[in-house]
Amino acid sequence: MSSSESFYTQYACLYNNPLTCDRPFQTAQEIKGAKFCLECGFPATLAQQAEIKGNRGSYQVSSFLGVRGLGRLYSGIQLHDQRAVVIKEYLLPERSFNHQESSKRKETFKRVGGVNLADGRNQNFRLINYQEAIADEKTERCYLITNDIEPSQTLSKYLIAEGAMAESGVREVLNQVLQTLESLHSQKLLLPSNQVQKGLVHGNISLDSILIKLEKNQSFYIYLCDLSLWENLFIPASIPQPPPPKPEQDLKSLGLVAFYLWVGRTINSDNGQPLDPRDSQQWPNTNNDLKHFLYRLIGLENPFESAEIARQALSKLPKEGDINSFKPSVSPEQEKNRFRIPLILLAFLALLFLGGGIWFLFGMLSKSQEDYTDWNKLLTQFSDVTGVTRGKFIYTGEKNGTWTLVLTQSPESGKRLNELLTKPIPNVEATFNYEAVTTDTQNSSKPIEKVLTDNKYSLAITSLEDKVTDDLNKKPIAYDGLLVFVASTKKEGNLPTALGGQISLENLQKIYTGKIKNWQELGGSNLPITPYAPTEPEAISLFEKIVLKNDPQNIADFEKTVTNNKKETKDTLQQISSELRANKNPGIISFGILSKTWDQCNAYPLAIQVDDQKRPIQPLFHKLNRRSVTPEDNLCGKSRTYFDVKAFKTGSYALGYPLFVVYPKNDSRLEVGSLFADILTTRQGQCLLSKVGLVPLQSMPENYVCKSLP
16 A cells, blocks of 8 residues: 555645644644644644544544554544444545545445454454444544454554564464454455455555554464555545455565564665565575465465465474474585585684674674663663652743653654653652743743742753753753754755755854855855744754854844744744745755754755864764765655764764753752653653654664553
8 A cells, every 4th residue: 555655745744744743633732623733734633532423322532542554543432331442533635635536435435444254253353343434524534433452553563662573473473364364355244334245355464454462471462454445445546546456465465564573674774675575685594484484475486375275384384493394495416516515614614704703793792882881771661760759740941942842742652741751650649740931031041040949840951051050950861952954955956965965153153144145155056045043042042152152243143134034943844845835946044953853854954064174963864774864865755864862972963962950959859850850861761752852862772662651
């Protein structure tokens, strides 16, 4: 199935995919009754306690869970008996579907949305039990109501959290899914229209359409969901429609799922492309029998004729630990000549290989220990922090600053960071409630003042280190920073390319003090420079300190230059996007805090050069091969960017700075502030902060996953 990234191009989403963007969720949280995203007009998420009426009852939304496939998921209840359900919301946004298309698909959805065995059996079927398909005639939404089988997760999330699955686990996934496909392909099935159909192809087998429910004894149950029969109804007509699926497609897709689970990833780290099972180097070397089976399942050799035959072959494979029976076929002559290499040469090669292997392994282990020494010293979970006492504590930060923003982000499970930190240790009755305050000028910090003068506030979170007085302690919890960005276009005269993807602090200062006014002066085309500045006092104060050197004349010239061009960062990004869509070549340059600028693709983040003697430092890199971002990159592609922790930790990225927890030295608030900082600097805390646009204090292993709260 096509990626949803290309489905809703009519909506000017800053993050290029309004279905997975968090702005529709934030709009619903901030504005009661909001129906559409404030930024692009895409349908907002459903509000808590919203009611959905169907033919079999009414349902109430409890919370937003996230996105799966082509729909958004919510936990909910069936009102008449309070039974837990999962609600999958599908969208037919009016800019992507005309009225006729929308009406036709709603009618079809009501007829085919959900399927069960015609005789009512569900044992070993392992398909999600569907209750009702609802099409809202007054809105752009459809809903599929299913039984709640939580706690469960998609195999995609399992892969991210746990890494590669053991051979025995892969075999069990195959066994359970093949049982389901055997029934799905051959049994009589009942559609919502009460039509009975003999056999059905899933057509959408993937890591995202297979759920795994883990049990306490390390066993698990597998469930299939999101059949193409109704999922594909929500692909816009402007997108090429998938052909009718065939049973062999299900087998091939299942083979790829098992391949990814066994290998532990889906992307080739060498080229950033999806793993190709035809590349023998990508396969584990532990079980040739399972490898041969998957070759057949994927269709690379002698494909299985049906799910039933495939499951029979799976049951006959040697158990894990047995001698592998599958070997590459060789002729008798090849077999006889295989061992005619002189023994002395073999011994020499073995010693050489062993010595090189030991040297390589020792070097890699040393590097690993060196890279993650600081990380390995951290406590693992919030609950590992001892000494936290019961009580209600209030802390503060800048209303338009970094911390206020990141608290609204959702690093995991649809929960905002603020929810995760309000009561971080479940077994301790300690709550931390956040109240933001507004600073009137760039020369002060209201949050720090509040902690100094008002005992109501236990601590503050700030990046303005120079405003911290001797009466206060400060503990770093992460790195923050500014990104300088320019419009990025593929047209001739593309600014990032003309600038070589970089800018010096000296030239940045000259632009913002009005000394350089045309991009031609910096190697670009004859294009006026339009310098913008954000409205956050925190960002302005840090820019004045780092770039303008706190020089009064520079600051006066800066204010004169940007008098009419101060905007919220999101508004500046939106303007860049609008001008690019209008086929213009905007000469805009701006800056903003990391959490508002790093994960978008309409503007290019420039590397910063301190002086001619030092190389420019680009704070963002591609995770797959740790390659810095360049102007040639498609920032709107699937390869996400990450922060270069070392550049912030060493100070080589000139626009980076620490974010601190600040608290009094000599009163009862000392312990509270210190312990809250300790909570944020556990592995769990650092990982969560990294997901909302902050830079952790130390490098973390790339496969580390934030653990959910108990």
